[in-house]
Amino acid sequence: MKWDRAELARTGATLGVALLIAGYVYYVRQGGLLLPAKILVITGGMFLLAAIVLGFPSILGFFSRRSSQLGTNTTILSLAVIAILGVLNFAGARHPKRFDLTTEKLYTLSDQTKRVVGGLQNDITIVRFGSSRTEIKGSRSNQESGAIFRKMTSPAQS
Numbered sequence: 001m002k003w004d005r006a007e008l009a010r011t012g013a014t015l016g017v018a019l020l021i022a023g024y025v026y027y028v029r030q031g032g033l034l035l036p037a038k039i040l041v042i043t044g045g046m047f048l049l050a051a052i053v054l055g056f057p058s059i060l061g062f063f064s065r066r067s068s069q070l071g072t073n074t075t076i077l078s079l080a081v082i083a084i085l086g087v088l089n090f091a092g093a094r095h096p097k098r099f100d101l102t103t104e105k106l107y108t109l110s111d112q113t114k115r116v117v118g119g120l121q122n123d124i125t126i127v128r129f130g131s132s133r134t135e136i137k138g139s140r141s142n143q144e145s146g147a148i149f150r151k152m153t154s155p156a157q158s
Contacts, residue, residue, distance in 0.1 A: 009055025019044030
């Protein structure tokens with residue numbers, strides 16, 4: 001049986017990917033990058049690199065077709081959009097900002113409330129009696145000052 005370049009490239013790529021996966025599984029199961037995992041990953045990478053070198057003419061032929069070029073452009077654009085959304089999500093999680101879009105500004109603290117909370121010298125605990133289903137208003141005051149603590153107490157428990 002005679003092996004041609006393309007067949008060697010496909011076999012090397014398959015073996016390389018299998019070794020990379022085996023190295024990753026070994027790494028995850030052992031909890032560290034031990035010597036066997038390193039050997040599997042390095043060997044898999046070498047097989048994959050050899051497959052790319054051996055199959056380079058067929059790879060170029062594949063990507064020179066119009067359908068492959070359009071598919072590649074679509075894939076790159078999709079990955080770029082996903083990356084941008086990921087960065088925006090990360091930034092939004094790190095720097096949360098709330099907006100009160102109600103016409104009456106129901107959830108916005110007044111300037112007087114901000115001054116009072118800002119001028120507090122001691123910590124304050126607010127005890128509220130009611131059921132746990134009722135809405136607790138004024139949760140934004142903790143963002144203004146860390147001196148206000150809330151405690152919910154049910155009248156049935158008192």
